[in-house]
Amino acid sequence: MEAFALHADLDAVPAAEPLSIVARAARGDVRAFEELYRLHLARVHSLVRRMAGGRDTDELTQDVFVRVWQKLGSFRGESSFTTWLHRLAVNVVIERFRAETARRQRLHDGEEIFETLSGPNASRDLPMDFDAALEKLPDGAREIFVLHDVEGYKHHEIGSLLGISPGTSKAQLHRARMMLRQHLK
Amino acid sequence: MADQWTDRLSDYLDDELEPAERARVTAHLEACGECAAVLQELRSVVARAQTLPSTPPRANLWPSIEARIARRSVFARIGDWASQRVSFTVPQLAAAALALMVLSGGLVWVSQYGGRTTSLPPVDAHGVLPAAFANPQYDEAIADLERTLDTGRSQLDPQTIRIIETNLASIDQAIEQSRRALAADPANAYLNSHLAEFQQRKLALLRRASALVGPRS
Numbered sequence: 001m002e003a004f005a006l007h008a009d010l011d012a013v014p015a016a017e018p019l020s021i022v023a024r025a026a027r028g029d030v031r032a033f034e035e036l037y038r039l040h041l042a043r044v045h046s047l048v049r050r051m052a053g054g055r056d057t058d059e060l061t062q063d064v065f066v067r068v069w070q071k072l073g074s075f076r077g078e079s080s081f082t083t084w085l086h087r088l089a090v091n092v093v094i095e096r097f098r099a100e101t102a103r104r105q106r107l108h109d110g111e112e113i114f115e116t117l118s119g120p121n122a123s124r125d126l127p128m129d130f131d132a133a134l135e136k137l138p139d140g141a142r143e144i145f146v147l148h149d150v151e152g153y154k155h156h157e158i159g160s161l162l163g164i165s166p167g168t169s170k171a172q173l174h175r176a177r178m179m180l181r182q183h184l185k
Numbered sequence: 186m187a188d189q190w191t192d193r194l195s196d197y198l199d200d201e202l203e204p205a206e207r208a209r210v211t212a213h214l215e216a217c218g219e220c221a222a223v224l225q226e227l228r229s230v231v232a233r234a235q236t237l238p239s240t241p242p243r244a245n246l247w248p249s250i251e252a253r254i255a256r257r258s259v260f261a262r263i264g265d266w267a268s269q270r271v272s273f274t275v276p277q278l279a280a281a282a283l284a285l286m287v288l289s290g291g292l293v294w295v296s297q298y299g300g301r302t303t304s305l306p307p308v309d310a311h312g313v314l315p316a317a318f319a320n321p322q323y324d325e326a327i328a329d330l331e332r333t334l335d336t337g338r339s340q341l342d343p344q345t346i347r348i349i350e351t352n353l354a355s356i357d358q359a360i361e362q363s364r365r366a367l368a369a370d371p372a373n374a375y376l377n378s379h380l381a382e383f384q385q386r387k388l389a390l391l392r393r394a395s396a397l398v399g400p401r402s
Contacts, residue, residue: 030251030254030255033254034247034251037247037250038247041241041242041246042239042240042241043239045239045240045241045242046237046238046239046240050237057242058242058244058246061242061246062246062249062250062253065246065250066250066253066254069250069254130233130237131237145234149230149231149234149235150234150235150237155201170195170196170201173195174192174194174195174196177195177227177230177231178191178223178227180230180233181223181226181227181229181230184226184229184230184233
């Protein structure tokens with residue numbers, strides 16, 4: 001599978017951990033792993049919450065860190081640890097919800113919700129903050145928006161992750177943005 | 186503002202359009218204030234997405250994670266142990282197969298004929314003597330070696346003699362204890378093997394000591 005390049009915005013988060021912490025954790029040092037957990041918890045939890053639309057966020061975050069513990073030995077330092085960790089978190093969320101419904105179907109579901117949220121009256125009558133509006137997006141559009149605009153994935157990368165075409169990814173991204181522009185204030 | 190233009194605004198923003206298409210959209214944006222405003226809003230959405238704050242969970246998730254990784258570590262170790270590959274060469278496998286055939290055949294033979302010949306009464310455990318309790322050849326060998334050692338004793342330095350005697354005393358003590366225990370429980374397999382082991386040790390020690398004094402003159 002090809003490598004995923006993430007936006008530079010990840011560099012600002014969190015302070016880069018000394019590689020020795022990763023190495024110690026990879027050798028089974030639980031205290032070192034706890035340090036990694038605390039360094040990355042807020043970012044991972046927020047990523048998971050946005051990807052999953054607020055569902056089972058704590059449980060999924062735990063799943064992510066347990067998976068990290070299991071896979072840490074395979075981290076070769078070819079990308080930054082943060083990049084590796086976030087990709088793993090994205091995969092955990094995708095795997096969780098993949099079984100629920102066919103992804104293609106989900107991308108076309110929620111049209112009604114989408115239209116309701118994106119209608120001019122909805123935004124005026126029911127103000128909500130950006131994150132809350134993001135959680136209300138249909139699953140597919142939300143995942144694509146988070147992956148592209150928050151995490152910095154490219155459309156072809158999103159296509160590989162979600163099993164959709166780059167064109168579908170672009171279309172869903174645009175619709176998500178069009179809805180979210182109502183909730184900028 | 187028409188969908189045919191707004192639908193292209195995200196691609197325009199992300200620089201995903203072909204040059205010719207991009208030029209057409211640019212021209213439209215210069216003429217359409219409404220589309221230009223939408224583009225600005227989309228740009229703001231993207232900017233907002235890249236500055237969303239990160240917030241930790243309200244609950245402390247670490248205890249649960251720590252418990253799960255501890256549990257998985259135990260299972261992983263068991264799994265690693267269980268999944269270790271054991272490999273055999275072809276001759277080893279052939280030998281194992283042959284041994285299995287012989288064993289199976291033997292069991293079949295015993296099941297067919299073995300039971301019919303066992304008409305003797307059950308063995309009285311108290312009547313079983315340990316194999317080494319009375320072994321004239323062993324006793325003779327020990328006596329011979331002890332004589333050799335006595336004869337050549339003067340050839341050994343006092344420290345060597347002391348070490349030999351100390352070790353012999355310990356072995357004799359173990360032999361004596363085993364014999365006393367076997368007197369009460371003659372069929373005990375462990376006691377019998379224990380006695381045999383120390384008898385062998387005594388024999389080996391006397392042989393080595395005798396070798397030190399050389400052949401009798």
